Amino acid sequence: MIGMKSIFKKKTIKKTTKRRLGILVYALSLVVAFLIQTSVIPLLPFLSASPNLLLILTFSIGFIHGNLPGMIYGLAAGLLLDLFYSGPFGFYSLIFVVIGYLNGFFSNAYYEEYITLPMVMCVINEFIYHVYIYIFRFFFREKYDIPYYLQHVVLPAVVFSLMVTLILYRFVFTATEKIDE
Amino acid sequence: MDNKKSKYIFIVLSVLCMMMIIISLVKDGIVDPIRNTIGSVLVPFQTGVNSVGFGIYENLKEHRTLQEVEEENKKLSEKIDLLTEQNNRLTLDSGELSRLRELYELDxxxxxxxxxxxxxxxxxxxxxxxxxxxxxxxxxxxxxxxxxxxxxxxxxxxxxxxxxxxxxxxxxxxxxxxxxxxxxxxxxxxxxxxxxxxxxxxxxxxxxxxxxxxxxxxxxxxxxxxxxxxxxxxxxxxxxxxxxxxxxxxxxxxxxxxxxxxxxxxxxxxxVKSDSFLDENSGDGSVALRNSNTDAVLNSVSDSNVKVAETWAGMEGLTPLSEIDGTQDPNGSLITAKDIVDTGDNVYNAKKSDDGETAQSGREEGSGDSERSTAAKKESSNRERDTGEEEDRETTTRETQARETAARETTQTEAESTAAESRAETAAQDNNSEEELIEENPN
Incomplete structure (x- = not known):
């Protein structure tokens, strides 16, 4: 947050209000995505897998806006999930911060209409995320059935997330454009 | 410059997260207050979103063709016939079952x-x-x-x-x-x-x-x-x-x-299963505690009926493992003392005050008996919450049993002891017979 403040000082007042609007929009999107992810999609019995909307939003923002916003958004998303689940606190925050930060490095390679790179990033990010969960929650309990987990947990999640990325990435993209206008 | 700064922030955040993980792993429940606050705020939204989602889903389901519904209707009415027949049979069976259960006290x-x-x-x-x-x-x-x-x-x-x-x-x-x-x-x-x-x-x-x-x-x-x-x-x-x-x-x-x-x-x-564990574990301690309490009660109410309660309290500590379970807490069984002594309201009162004092003194005992006191508190709160239905059923079955044994008992031992003593014995016998019944039924 200190970093954000120093950025504010450098910009003009007009830009500050824009930035505030942006933050508001993203904060709202965070809560809405969280609610949809936990309370709507998993309860529809015909869906076997559900996309991790918060993960997609985190890496999209990291990718479009850079490390710092990605990291902060990741922290917020991770904290929400940590507060929701009763496991060790900080488990999700850590991976979301890491993902937000790492994706920020690719913001140099960001072109406006270029969708292939985000898709590739989506697959990689999902993979990192699931490996993280597997290692810390399953591998240490001596569950080694990796092919099964890959096929039945990771693959559906990745495919679903890819489809949703198409929509959500567009959302972040247009939101950025609208705010910048 | 900016890159370096975010690198530092990244390191700080990651270390913070790891520290949180470690702290929450070592010290259980440290973040519960935060979780509760956020949860309380978010849950109404979740419920709202959830019901909207379900509304949509239900709506989609409603749009089925008439034919499908008619077909289903036919099937369902067939099923109803079948179920009615089955239901009749089951009602008969359940009547029998409840009688048998009463008999064996499979509460x-x-x-x-x-x-x-x-x-x-x-x-x-x-x-x-x-x-x-x-x-x-x-x-x-x-x-x-x-x-x-x-x-x-x-x-x-x-x-x-x-x-x-x-x-x-x-x-x-x-x-x-x-x-x-x-x-x-x-x-x-x-x-x-x-x-x-x-x-x-x-x-x-x-x-x-x-x-x-x-x-x-x-x-x-x-x-x-x-x-x-x-x-x-x-x-x-x-x-x-x-x-x-x-x-x-x-x-x-x-x-x-x-x-x-x-x-x-x-x-x-x-x-909760651990409730009954607490009762069990504090069994030995509770004997002494209870006896001292009943002594106090004895001083104030010098009625022979109190002895019944005392005997009961003594028995309680020795209640076998198999007998204690969720539905019949040891204090609940004290009510039988009241039932046995139909006229003796004193016992019931004594039992009441005994109960209250147990909870109190348990609290006073401090760290050593904190488990006991929480158990007592939980118990009492449990009983408050009970609809009474459960207990009623329990007491009525016990009452009938107790009366039967009491009747038998009094004819046998009328001459040899005072009324209060025979009552105490009845209580003991009642308890014994209960044990036997339960031992016969391991399930």
């Missing part, structure tokens, strides 16, 4: 556990974990370790409670392990959730002893030695029971009785 059947209905409002979005959240929390009397049921089968256990929500871990979650037993043979085993079996709708049964007779199709229920699950709740049916590779134990699979795919409403059992 510990899970049918008689008090339940709260709750809605599922959120689930883990990933397939890794089978955890969900319900819309009832501590303000509705939900506590950690309460068992959760649906469609007549065990669903899971409450792991986390907030003001207006609770988190439940399903028994199909990979980390779940339930101590269970076969209903027919009462051989113990472990029912473990397994992610790799989840899509087949199965769980794993392990640790069946080699010489036991658990077979395919056997009903598997929660065992009475489980630390967290109340005894006798149906989990599912055993299939494919075989010897394992080392030929030391038997392994198998379990098909759960509850449907986990379409969970919308669940029932939470209000009783």
């Amino acid at each position: 510990q059947e899970y049918m008689q556990y008090e339940k709260v209905a709750a809605r599922v409002i959120a689930k883990d979005s990933e397939n890794w974990f089978q955890v969900f959240r319900i819309d009832k929390g501590s303000q509705d009397g939900i506590r950690v370790d309460q068992n959760v049921m649906a469609n007549g089968g065990l669903i899971g256990i409450v792991t986390d409670v907030g003001l207006n929500y609770a988190t439940v871990r399903s028994i199909i979650d990979d980390e779940s392990r339930v101590s269970a037993m076969g209903l027919q043979s009462s051989d113990t085993c472990i029912v473990a959730g397994d992610l790799t079996l989840y899509e087949q709708g199965r769980l794993r049964i392990t640790d069946i002893k080699k010489d036991t007779s658990i077979q395919e199709g056997d009903r598997i229920v929660t065992s009475n030695i489980s630390a967290k699950f109340l005894p006798g709740i149906l989990i599912g049916y055993a299939v494919d029971v075989k010897e394992d590779d080392k030929r030391l134990m038997k392994d198998g699979y379990l098909i759960p009785a509850a449907d986990f795919n379409d969970l919308t409403e669940v029932l939470v059992l209000k009783q």
Whole structure:
């Protein structure tokens, strides 16, 4: 947050209000995505897998806006999930911060209409995320059935997330454009 | 410059997260206040979003063709005929069953556990974990370790409670392990959730002893030695029971009785297994405590009837393990003393004050007896919450029994002792006969 403040000082007042609007929009999107992810999609019995909307939003923002916003958004998303689940606190925050930060490095390679790179990033990010969960929650309990987990947990999640990325990435993209206008 | 700064922030945040993980792992429940606050704010939204989502889903389901509905109607009316016939038969059977149950005092059947209905409002979005959240929390009397049921089968256990929500871990979650037993043979085993079996709708049964007779199709229920699950709740049916590779134990699979795919409403059992454990463990201590209390009462009320209560209190400490369970707490059985002595209101009063003082002195005893006092508090709060239905049934059955024995007893020993003493004996005998009955029925 200190970093954000120093950025504010450098910009003009007009830009500050824009930035505030942006933050508001993203904060709202965070809560809405969280609610949809936990309370709507998993309860529809015909869906076997559900996309991790918060993960997609985190890496999209990291990718479009850079490390710092990605990291902060990741922290917020991770904290929400940590507060929701009763496991060790900080488990999700850590991976979301890491993902937000790492994706920020690719913001140099960001072109406006270029969708292939985000898709590739989506697959990689999902993979990192699931490996993280597997290692810390399953591998240490001596569950080694990796092919099964890959096929039945990771693959559906990745495919679903890819489809949703198409929509959500567009959302972040247009939101950025609208705010910048 | 900016890059370097965000690098530092990244390191700081990561270290912070790791520290939080470690702290929360070492010190359990340290973040609960924060979780509760955020949870209380978010749950109304979740409930709202959830009901909107369900509304849409239900709407979609409603748009079916007339033909489909008519077909279904035909099928259903056929089914109704069948069910009516079955129902008639079952009503007869259940009448018989209740009579038999009264006879054997099988009150510990899970049918008689008090339940709260709750809605599922959120689930883990990933397939890794089978955890969900319900819309009832501590303000509705939900506590950690309460068992959760649906469609007549065990669903899971409450792991986390907030003001207006609770988190439940399903028994199909990979980390779940339930101590269970076969209903027919009462051989113990472990029912473990397994992610790799989840899509087949199965769980794993392990640790069946080699010489036991658990077979395919056997009903598997929660065992009475489980630390967290109340005894006798149906989990599912055993299939494919075989010897394992080392030929030391038997392994198998379990098909759960509850449907986990379409969970919308669940029932939470209000009783917690550890309550009855606390009663048991403090058994030895409670004798002394109780006796001293009754002594105090004796001084104030010099009535011979009090002796009955005292004897009862003494008996209580010796109550066998098998007899103590959720539905009949040892204090509850004290009521029988009142029933035996129909006219003696004093005993009831004495019992009441005794109870109150136990709780009080338990609190005063401090750290040593803190467990005891919490148990007493829980008990009393439990009793307050009880609808009375359960207890009523219990007392009436006991009453009749007690009266019968009392009648028999008085004819036999009329001459040799005072009325109060014979009453005390009756109580003792009553207790003994109860033990026998329960020992005969291991289930």
